[in-house]
Amino acid sequence: MRVLNVFGFILFSLNCAQCQECLQKDITFENKEPVLKASYNDGETVKVNCMTGYTGMYKLKCEQGEWKTVVERPCAKKKCSHPGDTANGDFKLKEGSEFVFGATVLYTCKKGFEMTSRINLRTCRAKGWDNTLPVCEAVKCPAIHTDGGVTASGNTDMGSYGDVIHFECVSSDKKIDGSSEIHCKETGEWSDTVPTCKEITCKAPVILNGHVEEKTKEYQKDAILKYGCSEGFKIREGIPRCSKFGWTLKPECDEVTCELKPTTFGVKNITPEGKTVFRAGERVEITCAEKYWIFFTKEITKSFKCQDDGKWDYKPACQDIRCEVPYDQHVFSPRYYFSGDMKFGAKHDYACMSGYDQMAAEATCTRDGWTPKPLCVVKTCAAPDIANAKIVGKQRSKYNINSRIQYKCDPGFNPEQPVHITCNAQTEWTGILQCTENCGPPPNVDFADTTEMSKNEYNSGDKVEYSCFDKYTLDQQHPYSKYLTCEQGQWAGHIRCLKPCSVTVKEMNKRGIQLKWGKQRDMLSPHKDKIKFVCQRGKYLIVNELRQTCIDGVMDLPECV
Template sequence: MRVPVKLFGFIFWLFSLNCAQCQECLQKNITYENIEPVASASYNDGETVKVNCMTGYTGMYRLKCEKGKWNTVAERPCAKKKCSQPGDTANGDFKLIVGSEFVFGATVLYTCKEGFEMTSRINQRTCRAQGWDNTLPVCEAVKCSAIRTDGGVTASGNTDEGSYGDVIHFECVSTDKKIDGSSDIHCTERGEWSDSVPTCKEITCTAPDILNGNVDEEMQEYQKDAILKYRCFKGFKLREGIPRCSKFGWTLKPECDEITCDLKSTTYGIEKITPEGKTIFRAGESLEITCAEKYWILFTKEITKSFKCQDDGKWDYEPVCQDIRCEVPYDQHVSSPYSYFSGDMKFGAKKMYSCMSGYDQMAAEATCTRDGWTPKPLCVVKMCAAPNIKNAKIVGEHRPKYNINSRIQYKCHPGFEPEQPVQIICNPQTEWTGILQCTENCGLPPKVNFADTTNMTKNEYNSGEKVEYSCFYKYTLNQHHPYSKYLTCEQGQWRGKIKCLRPCSVTVEEMDKRGIKLKWGKQENKFPPHNDKISFECQAGKHFNGNGNDLRQTCNDGVMNLPQCVLKAQGE
């Protein structure tokens, strides 16, 4: 019995030991990247551990062992430390040769720009845990050797020791010589001068090849200040200026320029150009321009015109369209023309105006047209038309119109009055003043009933003369319109009306027949004139047969209505 009991106890202890081990967490089970190993190989259940990142990395993990497994309590994944910008070096550049950003382990390589060289031993920097290692590299300019010249050449610039980009300028001491070689050299990126030091030689020039021209009296060499004479082929012209031989060669490049004329304006005021689209014309070539409605050719007042490019490179006329403008009509007899015609005077402009004294205005306003101001003329001198006087003839020269204040004479035909010449004047209102009509003479005045002339002294009367008439005894002259006591000679005829009003005849027999008698005066025959009144009364034993008792009657051109009296009735 004792042996089995001991065996059982050993088995129990072994099982307990294995169960305890199965609760531990092992170091090898921590598998994060870029971390430092933890201190122990295993940790008991419930223990925590801090896991640090490797050098050059930032971050950490905090883990807890729970039932044989690591649980993360806190974590900041390990990442490479960042470095600032590595720094720029003067006259140099850098680029990343390891890595793609400025973090732990990245490396940059420095190079110098053209003309500069690296004076530092180390030309790269690497991002470490504490930042960039090494110092900034230094680039210095490449050097060139000192310049030495002979006594005839002077040099300006840094001749003792040139740096990259330095320029040395050379000139001859004598003004009669010129540099033979380069007058300017520079220090190159290789530390060498771009050319050798020049010398001086006598100033001479050679005849150039001239396109479209020839040199006159060509020489092998031309001395200083010599003038080059040359001529150009037809259609070409000498370049402006005189070429002289100088230390820099010819002062002016002798060239022959083609003679051309430029068409500067192709749109303003232009309706059509022939040929279309061409703006440069050789000598002898032509074009035609047609201006638009409100424009005309400059200085010509033409709408369409041809232009020719001449041998001197100028147009025979300027090929430009300009606005149609009308000028101030100083010669049109306008009153104060500058006051009326100012401001806009382009095509279509309208202006009010008035004319000088002695001239008639032809329209209320003037209009600017291609032909100038219309109407034409604006003002016309006031004139009188030739007078048309019936039965007369102008004395002297006969014209269709006469100026103001003109004086002319006319004479009536024979048998017409007046007999003497008549002078008439054209007044400022264009009317003839002083006209007398030529009228025929009148013969003897006509007979008038119950009348006779009072002053007839001749057998023929002139126009305008009058003859007076008087009525016979007891007849009364009617002088109320249209009657008068005169007849007038007018253009060979007697004009006027004369009327003698008749008296009335009242006989005794007629009065007895009507039972009336004169109220006053003798009872005898009565001849009262026109408009006279006579008072009657009834004879004895008779009374008036009518209304009222007024028996007065008026003579009316030989007619008088006599009243009627009848016998009184018995007892009246």
């Protein structure tokens, strides 16, 4: 029984030891090399390397029967550098998109080149690309040989792909019969045979919508082709001449058309709408927008006709309405005032020349030109309206500045001689004398009479002098004077004779006064005359001053008692 127990213990110990091992088959990384042993004891470490052509490694440790990763750099394919470009060739990867271990590139030559290398592949190996770069060389064409009448220029000995040979005739009177140029093809053959030379001739062409005049089978070198076109078509510009390359100009008949260039500048409406090409005789109508008019006209709408020569009878376009510098409107220095913006709606200050009146503070550009119309008007004087007179000669409604005319007063009016008057720069008549009517005899004036014998008739402006009666005084303080004047058939002026003062002895005795000097007497004292009184003996003054002045017949006497 004891022996059995010992044996069981040994078996158990062996089984437990195996439980702690890690096995090679449990290492399952891809693209790795196998490890050396089939199993590893607990605590052992092992390095796992990658297969040839791969980079990376793993370091593992066995812990209680399981692999624990200590270092992990997964195995990846090695990368190769660029495989290299070959001159005149290309390459592409057969599979994948990276230059890595096992990748293969296939080289091909470009068009016109052929591969001279035996191998056209390169594969990425563990130590890099195998094989050498393939070589592509140009395809060769055989040498060119010509007869004595043809010269060839180019690589005629051994042409390479793409080479061009140019042929010309030795004689200028002949032309190449065949191709004047051939090229070396990618197949190693020339594109055409070597040409020969023949006499220069041209055949009569077939002209659509036209016909050849003086038609012949063949035309010699330098011959001119004469041709005409059907109605509605025109000969293309230039003269066709026979040359070694054929007709120098293709003889064609072009349809006569006029092109309406597409434009919206200033255009309001076009009829017919959308059409841009017009045949001879057809018309188009254009209407311009508000601030525009037909090119070089002052019309808003105009019809244009396509003529037989393919040109419009007038340019079908709109342009900005512009006003011109008003040189002919008597504006002072018009280029100074009218510069800059001259388009529709533009406004400019301006001044008029001497002798002309400005009609507005500023001028405005409109469809009808500058407004107001006119900008400046000549200064004039209206026909003078002089009462009781008539213009000598033919009378006009207006007279220019500096005009000089004369008039004559009607009979019975002064002046009797013709009067000359002038229209000045202020449009006023200067030198006018009114025609005045004559006056009759001068009027009677109280206490006065004329100093001369009066007449029955006086002219305008005549004066009559008056003098007052004895002891009366003439008042010459404004508005009085000693004259009356004949004006417009009426006597004008004011004359007044001031009264003297009457003082009697009876009145003086009644007031108890007497004259200071002289004998007591009755007296007549003129206007503004001063009299000195005194009280009679035994009396004293009770009223007024003793000295008094005569004022127009009134004198306040003093009184003594």
